[in-house]
Amino acid sequence: GRIPPWWERGVIYQIYPRSFQDSDGDGVGDLRGIKQRLDYVAALGVDAIWLSPVFPSPMADFGYDVADYTDIEPMFGTIEDFDRLVAAAHRRGLKLLLDFVPNHSSDRHPWFVDSRASKGSAKRDWYIWAPPGPDGGPPNNWISDFGGSSWEWDEASGEYYLHAFLKEQPDLNWRNPDVQAAMFDVMRFWFDRGVDGFRIDVLWHIVKAEGFPDNPVNPYWHDRLGQRDMLIQRHSTDQPEAHAIAAEMRRLADSYGDRLLVGEIFLPNDRLCAWYGNDERPEVHLPFNFALIENAWNAETIGRLVADYEAALPPGGWPNWVYGSHDAARIAARIGEAQARVAAMLLLTLRGTPTLYQGDELGIGRVEIPADRIRDPRELREPGLGLGRDWSRTPMPWTGDAPFAGFSSVEPWLPLNGDWQTRNVANQEADRGSMLWLYRDLLALRRQRTALALGDYQGVSAAGDLLVFDRISGTERLRIALNLGEVETGFVREGACLLSTLGNEADRDVLRPNEGIIIDLGAVA
Numbered sequence: 001g002r003i004p005p006w007w008e009r010g011v012i013y014q015i016y017p018r019s020f021q022d023s024d025g026d027g028v029g030d031l032r033g034i035k036q037r038l039d040y041v042a043a044l045g046v047d048a049i050w051l052s053p054v055f056p057s058p059m060a061d062f063g064y065d066v067a068d069y070t071d072i073e074p075m076f077g078t079i080e081d082f083d084r085l086v087a088a089a090h091r092r093g094l095k096l097l098l099d100f101v102p103n104h105s106s107d108r109h110p111w112f113v114d115s116r117a118s119k120g121s122a123k124r125d126w127y128i129w130a131p132p133g134p135d136g137g138p139p140n141n142w143i144s145d146f147g148g149s150s151w152e153w154d155e156a157s158g159e160y161y162l163h164a165f166l167k168e169q170p171d172l173n174w175r176n177p178d179v180q181a182a183m184f185d186v187m188r189f190w191f192d193r194g195v196d197g198f199r200i201d202v203l204w205h206i207v208k209a210e211g212f213p214d215n216p217v218n219p220y221w222h223d224r225l226g227q228r229d230m231l232i233q234r235h236s237t238d239q240p241e242a243h244a245i246a247a248e249m250r251r252l253a254d255s256y257g258d259r260l261l262v263g264e265i266f267l268p269n270d271r272l273c274a275w276y277g278n279d280e281r282p283e284v285h286l287p288f289n290f291a292l293i294e295n296a297w298n299a300e301t302i303g304r305l306v307a308d309y310e311a312a313l314p315p316g317g318w319p320n321w322v323y324g325s326h327d328a329a330r331i332a333a334r335i336g337e338a339q340a341r342v343a344a345m346l347l348l349t350l351r352g353t354p355t356l357y358q359g360d361e362l363g364i365g366r367v368e369i370p371a372d373r374i375r376d377p378r379e380l381r382e383p384g385l386g387l388g389r390d391w392s393r394t395p396m397p398w399t400g401d402a403p404f405a406g407f408s409s410v411e412p413w414l415p416l417n418g419d420w421q422t423r424n425v426a427n428q429e430a431d432r433g434s435m436l437w438l439y440r441d442l443l444a445l446r447r448q449r450t451a452l453a454l455g456d457y458q459g460v461s462a463a464g465d466l467l468v469f470d471r472i473s474g475t476e477r478l479r480i481a482l483n484l485g486e487v488e489t490g491f492v493r494e495g496a497c498l499l500s501t502l503g504n505e506a507d508r509d510v511l512r513p514n515e516g517i518i519i520d521l522g523a524v525a
């Protein structure tokens with residue numbers, strides 16, 4: 001039969017480079033630091049690491065504002081450090097994915113410096129410029145993800161430029177073939193250096209409707225936080241031309257063999273799944289599925305969203321799941337540590353490629369960031385809306401026995417989790433009942449059991465606090481039963497229990513509070 005590509009069996013681990021390991025005592029993590037910690041990552045049992053952006057950047061949005069797509073930010077190291085990191089990862093059987101940020105560059109990128117110099121600049125059309133609208137204000141009503149208009153007036157050249165995010169992140173004009181060619185060259189540059197793929201930042205944003213029509217008003221916006229949700233991004237995102245570009249990126253990736261493209265796309269299932277493309281014109285391998293980030297932690301909701309997503313997948317489309325990132329509140333902060341153990345079991349037993357976020361394997365919860373240490377521009381621009389992301393970007397706590405948890409020799413750029421002296425890698429490695437060991441056990445089981453890695457999904461029940469589903473491969477059938485609540489619930493324990501989130505086995509037909517189990521129903525005829 002067909003041999004599945006590595007990323008179908010694989011598990012991705014997201015590293016936020018600023019906060020993984022500092023090797024040179026500046027309070028910010030770096031590539032050498034990541035290299036020093038690769039044994040930890042390999043021992044966890046994941047297959048690939050994805051690095052948030054490591055390119056030269058003024059850091060207005062902590063690397064998502066790229067000033068040079070084909071070099072390494074000095075704060076993170078050199079291109080030689082990068083090559084050594086790739087080699088060291090590959091030696092351990094780990095793939096390495098980079099974060100590609102095609103929608104926008106930094107306003108300090110030489111392309112934009114040239115573009116804004118004058119209306120007649122050679123690279124004027126590499127970005128998106130427009131004259132004022134009829135009322136003399138911005139060309140249309142589009143709103144930035146960081147608050148305010150998406151358009152910034154440029155006094156010197158007498159036009160507005162578009163930025164879907166910060167004004168320091170001008171949107172590139174992907175309708176321009178020279179931009180496309182330059183960006184495909186960027187992908188080649190890193191593929192040639194041995195990179196195994198890309199997570200593509202805000203892929204659904206890269207093309208905008210011609211003529212820049214106003215976005216329609218969102219009838220539900222008053223239910224949501226902030227003016228960002230006031231409009232439906234109909235004309236500013238998800239244009240048909242962007243799919244053709246994704247297909248071109250895929251052709252390029254495929255020309256290198258077994259490389260992976262993960263697209264960051266926030267859309268409802270039907271439009272999300274369109275980004276798989278089809279057999280004749282495949283697009284990204286994995287359009288990120290954020291359903292577990294965007295929905296309530298509730299058995300019925302989850303049962304339904306898994307079924308809906310499975311039903312929306314195109315033939316051959318491989319699923320994926322994620323519940324944490326450098327943008328989202330941490331899973332343990334959202335649902336508490338006891339349920340975060342159940343969530344780990346869910347994420348690592350659903351059908352599809354899971355992406356883990358650094359630190360979630362330690363159960364890090366809410367980290368209070370004192371007002372004077374807030375760094376995230378999304379929070380600084382719109383205080384009080386709860387849009388901050390710093391609290392999921394805090395440094396990895398490696399040990400309770402060294403200053404700054406072994407992350408750095410100096411005060412880190414963001415504070416550590418308040419409980420770092422007890423909640424850290426060293427302590428959890430020494431404690432067989434820790435969250436870290438639960439992740440290791442789950443990842444090891446996934447490797448051993450084809451039903452978990454590649455098997456079919458079959459919903460069994462989703463009611464009250466109880467979520468039950470099966471994973472099936474050939475004659476192998478595993479049942480996953482999760483108690484999403486804090487009260488004991490009846491459950492018939494047939495078969496052999498392979499793993500419980502509580503560590504030991506119950507002696508009655510129940511799921512204990514906050515318990516999830518994986519049972520082996522044995523070979524089925």
Ligand code: TEU
Nearest residue numbers: 061064101145165201202266326327328
């Ligand atoms: O995030 C894009 C993005 O759309 C998120 O801000 C999203 O809107 C939000 O999380 C949904 O609640 C990516 C990066 O992951 C983020 O760190 C960058 O700031 C952003 O793109 C701009 O590059």
